[in-house]
Amino acid sequence: MISANASALDGSLYFAISLLLVILSFAGYFIFLLTGNKTVSKASFVVLIAAFLIQTFAFVIRWIDAYKIGIDTPPLVDLYDSMVFFAYVIILGFILIRIFYDFDILGFIITIVAALALAFASFSPLAPSAIEPTIPALQSYWLIYHIMTLFVSYGAFGASFGLGILYLIKSGKENKNGGGNKKRGGFVSLLPPSIIIEEAIYKVVVFGLVFLTVGILIGAAWADSAWGGYWSWDPKETWSLITWLTYILFIHARFIKGWGGKKMAWIAVIGFAVVIFCYLGVDLILPGLHSYATPGSTSIL
Amino acid sequence: MLSKLNKFFSSVKLAIFLFIAIAAFSMVGTFINQGDTASQYRTIFGTQTYHVLYWLGFLNIYGSWYFIGLAALLVVNIVTASVNIFPRTLKAVFGPYPSFKEMMDKKSPKAVYEVVESTKNAGETKKVLNEKFGKPFSETETELYYSKNSIFRFSPYIAHLSIIIIIIGVILNVKYGFRSYANIKVGGKTDISYLTKNRKPLNLPFTIRLDDYRTKYYKDGIPKSYTSKISIIKNHVRVATKNIRVNHPFTYDGITIYQASYGHYKPTKVIVGLLVLNLKNRKFRKAIYADVGKLYDAGIDNIKFRFITHKKPKKGEIPFFIKLNNKHIINFHVLPYKNQSTPLVFAKYDNIVFIYSGVKQVKSYYYSGVEITKNSYTSVIWVGSIILIIGLFFSFFFNHREIWVNLTNSKDGKKIQAEILAVPKKKFESFYKDFYKKTAAIKKELH
Numbered sequence: 001m002i003s004a005n006a007s008a009l010d011g012s013l014y015f016a017i018s019l020l021l022v023i024l025s026f027a028g029y030f031i032f033l034l035t036g037n038k039t040v041s042k043a044s045f046v047v048l049i050a051a052f053l054i055q056t057f058a059f060v061i062r063w064i065d066a067y068k069i070g071i072d073t074p075p076l077v078d079l080y081d082s083m084v085f086f087a088y089v090i091i092l093g094f095i096l097i098r099i100f101y102d103f104d105i106l107g108f109i110i111t112i113v114a115a116l117a118l119a120f121a122s123f124s125p126l127a128p129s130a131i132e133p134t135i136p137a138l139q140s141y142w143l144i145y146h147i148m149t150l151f152v153s154y155g156a157f158g159a160s161f162g163l164g165i166l167y168l169i170k171s172g173k174e175n176k177n178g179g180g181n182k183k184r185g186g187f188v189s190l191l192p193p194s195i196i197i198e199e200a201i202y203k204v205v206v207f208g209l210v211f212l213t214v215g216i217l218i219g220a221a222w223a224d225s226a227w228g229g230y231w232s233w234d235p236k237e238t239w240s241l242i243t244w245l246t247y248i249l250f251i252h253a254r255f256i257k258g259w260g261g262k263k264m265a266w267i268a269v270i271g272f273a274v275v276i277f278c279y280l281g282v283d284l285i286l287p288g289l290h291s292y293a294t295p296g297s298t299s300i301l
Numbered sequence: 302m303l304s305k306l307n308k309f310f311s312s313v314k315l316a317i318f319l320f321i322a323i324a325a326f327s328m329v330g331t332f333i334n335q336g337d338t339a340s341q342y343r344t345i346f347g348t349q350t351y352h353v354l355y356w357l358g359f360l361n362i363y364g365s366w367y368f369i370g371l372a373a374l375l376v377v378n379i380v381t382a383s384v385n386i387f388p389r390t391l392k393a394v395f396g397p398y399p400s401f402k403e404m405m406d407k408k409s410p411k412a413v414y415e416v417v418e419s420t421k422n423a424g425e426t427k428k429v430l431n432e433k434f435g436k437p438f439s440e441t442e443t444e445l446y447y448s449k450n451s452i453f454r455f456s457p458y459i460a461h462l463s464i465i466i467i468i469i470g471v472i473l474n475v476k477y478g479f480r481s482y483a484n485i486k487v488g489g490k491t492d493i494s495y496l497t498k499n500r501k502p503l504n505l506p507f508t509i510r511l512d513d514y515r516t517k518y519y520k521d522g523i524p525k526s527y528t529s530k531i532s533i534i535k536n537h538v539r540v541a542t543k544n545i546r547v548n549h550p551f552t553y554d555g556i557t558i559y560q561a562s563y564g565h566y567k568p569t570k571v572i573v574g575l576l577v578l579n580l581k582n583r584k585f586r587k588a589i590y591a592d593v594g595k596l597y598d599a600g601i602d603n604i605k606f607r608f609i610t611h612k613k614p615k616k617g618e619i620p621f622f623i624k625l626n627n628k629h630i631i632n633f634h635v636l637p638y639k640n641q642s643t644p645l646v647f648a649k650y651d652n653i654v655f656i657y658s659g660v661k662q663v664k665s666y667y668y669s670g671v672e673i674t675k676n677s678y679t680s681v682i683w684v685g686s687i688i689l690i691i692g693l694f695f696s697f698f699f700n701h702r703e704i705w706v707n708l709t710n711s712k713d714g715k716k717i718q719a720e721i722l723a724v725p726k727k728k729f730e731s732f733y734k735d736f737y738k739k740t741a742a743i744k745k746e747l748h
Binding site: 132133135136137139140193195196198199202206207209210213214217220221224225226227228229230231233235238239241242245246248249252253254255256282 | 313314316317320321323324327328330331335363471480519521523524525526527546547548549550557559561672674676679682683686689690693694697698727729730731
């Protein structure tokens with residue numbers, strides 16, 4: 001029997017409620033996808049904003065709870081924290097994009113990703129919600145800046161992943177229809193023209209890339225001031241470099257002749273897979289994560 | 302030939318290849334543990350696989366010749382590409398700016414072109430255009446050139462320069478700095494540490510003494526802090542004492558000491574308990590726990606001694622003896638002791654008696670692992686990092702916008718025709734939307 005993380009004390013109950021709202025919003029976007037009913041998509045957006053506000057409240061509760069039991073680092077340290085924060089950031093990213101662009105259909109993908117992250121946090125035994133005291137390695141003011149910047153970038157890359165998929169669907173259909181504006185094929189016609197998606201992908205990626213760069217460099221500065229060196233080729237560090245190179249490749253690939261929107265969309269999709277591996281894969285698969293210890297002794301970092 | 306080489310080294314395709322190659326080799330390094338010892342690798346992979354991996358350089362991939370070679374190639378790529386395009390950028394920023402006709406002849410696929418007819422005279426037409434496009438950068442009788450944010454054409458150069466600065470900082474850091482570690486037992490000291498990359502010993506310019514080590518716990522048993530109290534000793538004088546914790550290192554003389562780990566030392570050797578008695582002065586008794594072979598002071602008449610074991614003891618003989626002042630050998634004797642199951646084993650010399658009280662395991666003890674690092678030239682890396690962030694920010698969010706306008710009289714001579722041409726840096730819908738919005742507004746006003 002899987003027991004859900006749902007305690008009012010540590011805020012996980014409110015995250016669980018927000019999960020229900022995100023699923024509801026997802027269902028709305030799904031209906032919108034089938035019917036193209038704008039009212040439904042607007043309602044979904046409102047529900048998503050409600051979910052976002054509840055999450056904000058949950059974070060405040062969680063931070064206060066952490067503070068009460070004598071932990072002065074923000075609740076951004078364990079897997080549960082990071083999963084719900086990821087969902088939080090990706091929803092925020094979508095809300096911002098939605099305000100500037102008419103991108104209702106992106107909500108369909110964003111709500112899937114956010115719901116998966118929240119569901120993982122709420123139900124996975126790997127991610128207990130109880131607030132654990134912060135281990136010494138993370139007791140630092142660098143922590144909040146390091147994690148915040150990286151999660152903003154993760155959120156942006158998540159959005160670019162969604163946009164990339166939409167681009168691939170849309171451009172595939174456009175080519176089939178000979179670039180005409182025939183209103184066929186249900187939801188594809190709801191998508192903005194691929195050229196607009198292409199621009200949005202670029203803008204979201206460069207936004208994420210700036211934050212990724214800042215986050216990695218803050219991490220290096222933290223490591224330098226706390227752990228003995230700015231770079232140790234530890235798996236997490238190395239995968240963050242691989243992620244960075246992937247998006248740097250995205251920026252440069254545009255200058256190659258013939259590398260149009262389709263290839264760029266693919267890079268955005270693959271790039272997010274790299275992000276996910278860097279974020280979760282390294283923690284769950286690769287050994288020796290952030291083990292900066294000397295050989296043969298107990299690691300305390 | 303030279304131009305072909307130049308083209309190769311400055312190409313974006315090379316850059317793309319390098320990104321993929323560096324990422325791929327980095328990936329290999331995360332799946333194979335780096336920097337383990339040869340024997341560890343042999344147990345993990347087996348001798349043959351170990352040799353193959355070693356030959357491929359996969360066991361120290363980030364220091365391998367090809368990884369460094371790829372980084373070097375990246376630097377060459379950045380430099381040649383920058384040098385090749387730089388004159389063009391200089392021209393775009395400082396002029397001479399291309400004329401309307403030149404731009405039209407280029408037939409850029411990104412270009413947009415609109416013709417607006419004006420019923421107003423040339424001066425007023427220009428005024429309306431300026432209202433929409435800003436102050437013209439250069440102006441002739443019939444041509445207007447608008448340029449905004451041209452200075453930001455330099456931002457990609459700054460971003461690329463920063464990468465080179467960071468690489469230079471890394472090279473200087475590797476060359477003049479070091480990263481090493483040492484495990485010091487509580488109460489012990491060391492002036493040697495071991496390099497992290499190859500475990501070679503390194504002489505430190507001072508001695509580090511570990512005065513105390515403590516782990517503090519939260520109520521539920523999770524570690525809260527690891528604290529080592531360390532003293533720096535230079536020329537036998539204690540010059541500094543400081544508590545170091547994780548995230549709170551201590552820097553002395555350019556060398557930083559970090560709390561990195563702690564451990565439990567489990568010994569393999571034994572020590573021998575000896576009781577030293579003075580027959581003249583019955584009150585004197587001294588207990589010594591002696592390492593085999595080590596020189597100790599007996600505390601009587603400046604006599605020094607070693608406890609030594611026979612390499613090949615004869616049968617029935619006591620397998621150890623005492624060597625006094627490196628000269629006299631005194632053997633142990635056995636004296637059955639009344640009411641005791643174990644006999645008294647002793648050695649006597651003049652008025653000194655050594656009573657053997659058995660072997661015992663050395664007590665295990667805790668030690669603290671510290672990283673000892675000389676981080677030279679990291680400031681270069683941080684300067685490069687800040688420049689990188691600034692460079693990226695301005696590269697991404699500030700675009701150079703150029704508009705060319707050519708004014709001609711229409712055929713009947715009554716109207717003025719304004720040909721408006723824009724060539725964006727990036728083929729973005731928002732740019733064209735903005736362009737058409739502006740030209741539509743101009744059309745309306747000039748009509």
